[in-house]
Amino acid sequence: MRVLLSTYGSRGDVEPLVGLAVRLRELGAEVRVCAPPDEDFARRLAGVGVPLMAVGRSARALAAGAPPASSLPERAAEVIASQFEVVTAAAEGCDVLVATGMLPAAAGGLSVAEKLGIRSVSVTFQQLTLPSPHHRPLAYPGRPFPPEVSDNRALWDLDAQSINALFGAALNTNRASIGLPPVGNVRDYVIGDRPWLATDPVLDPWQETPDFDVVQTGAWIVPDVRPLPAEVVAFLDAGTPPVYVGFGSMPMHASADAAQVAIETIRAQGRRAVIARGWADLALIDDRDDCFVVGEVNHQALFPRMAAVVHHGGAGTTTTAARAGAPQVVVPQAADQPYWAGRVAELGIGAAHDGPTPTFESLSAALKTALTPETQDRARAVADEIRTDGTTVAAKLLLDAIG
Structure with a gap:
């Protein structure tokens, strides 16, 4: 079994994949990770013997630059293009792709899986990106929600419109380049029908919604046995x-x-x-x-x-x-x-x-x-209430889906 874990983001987007990768290997799977080329990410993955396939620019350099909100579509286009380039090569021969991180990066990874005809899973590490009548969406920089709109469902409709405006053109241009049809709703394409929520249910309780079936696995944490200096x-x-x-x-x-x-x-x-x-x-x-x-x-x-x-x-x-x-x-x-x-x-x-x-x-x-x-x-x-089996739950779900 070969599994590709794909992300683009900060340490918080990479560290959970370290935990899942370790557990998958313990269960006999071959694992590789696509992530930004930051030195601390590479060192962390090397420490557990998981190969890193670097994608895009340094996430730390991108964060430190603090670019204006107006450049977000350009940054997203760069991220999406790098996903199509690197993930396509990395996913060859894989049985399943796990996509997470920045939404445009996840959209790129999922598109690659679609083109290659392999299974894919969309994962989030916090529930605020999942549409729900029980909470508001996060506003993107430079695109605040109208103050007069307070209904959560209306806000989620506006959220979908913002995501399409920011990322739709870049995603669909890259999809067309590999013969895929355009995506009309980028957010819903990324979420899919059965997204995974890799958080602890005590810290982050999910309230069910009829719109889709959320699988809450628990947080993905690898036991860290490194001694303190x-x-x-x-x-x-x-x-x-x-x-x-x-x-x-x-x-x-x-x-x-x-x-x-x-x-x-x-x-x-x-x-x-x-x-x-x-x-x-x-x-x-x-x-x-x-x-x-x-x-x-x-x-x-x-x-x-x-x-x-x-x-x-x-x-x-x-x-x-x-x-x-x-x-x-x-x-x-x-x-x-x-x-x-x-x-x-x-x-x-x-x-x-x-x-x-x-x-x-x-x-x-x-x-x-x-x-x-x-x-x-x-x-x-x-x-004492925090679950410790998140990576085991996720790894077994993946391997059951493949086999």
């Missing part, structure tokens, strides 16, 4: 549990201020800090010994030793912190991150910061909530 362990052992601060794949253009605000806030609470560099390149603000900076590190080993985890609200980081039983402060930056911040607050396992730019006062208030005994107890209780 000796210097990190020495810092952790030298005092009380610190507070972690990291914003993952978010560039955080005001990163110097973000690091200073976070460290000063944590010190005011009488706590030590672990600062993760991430794509924001966060750094220490002085040489005091109560703070430590880390690069790529095993969060599954690190988070259980934290007093709290301050992060951007990516689906993967939220799930990892929840599994660790660590109280969270979510400082959402974009896209689905406000949703995850709200879920953390609703579950009582942490606090949702209001807006993307923390101040000493706002972060202090949120951190105080996270560090209360009540929040700590609730975080530990919810940790």
Whole structure:
């Protein structure tokens, strides 16, 4: 059995595929991954022995550029064209293709599978891209929804129109080049009749809708057995549990201020800090010994030793912190991150910061909530409810469909 996992996006789009790839190989499948050529993605996949077939430009460089919304169709056209080029070669001889990541990238991957006549599965790592009367869609940059429209179904109709306007021409031009008919509704083509939702049902409960059949597999997480570096362990052992601060794949253009605000806030609470560099390149603000900076590190080993985890609200980081039983402060930056911040607050396992730019006062208030005994107890209780079988469920579904 040969499986191609295809994505284009940030670390949060790649890391779940690492988990699924490992589980598929354990069950006897041959797996390859198409993803951006970023060094940290290649290193992560090489660490588990899964080949990376690089597609498109660096996702980090694309994110750091922060281009204007007007260039989104041009960027999408580039992403779609690279999918047609690389995924077509990568999918040869495969039995099934799993498409995820940016919607135009998924549309390109699914089109390749259609042309080659192989099975395909569309996967999302958060439910806000799936039409539902129970929640609003995410607005695309430069295309806000009319303030007078509040009905969710009407908003989802507008969402489909926006996606067609942004991505339809590029997708259909590439489809025509390989002899495929045009797609009238790009969003619904990507979602299909039976999309997969690879999230934990406690953190991200899906409410059924008659429009399509959603398969919620649980989050895709690979057990990370990498030891923490000796210097990190020495810092952790030298005092009380610190507070972690990291914003993952978010560039955080005001990163110097973000690091200073976070460290000063944590010190005011009488706590030590672990600062993760991430794509924001966060750094220490002085040489005091109560703070430590880390690069790529095993969060599954690190988070259980934290007093709290301050992060951007990516689906993967939220799930990892929840599994660790660590109280969270979510400082959402974009896209689905406000949703995850709200879920953390609703579950009582942490606090949702209001807006993307923390101040000493706002972060202090949120951190105080996270560090209360009540929040700590609730975080530990919810940790026991988080499923750990997501990759097993997904891998068996794939292999059953093939065989």
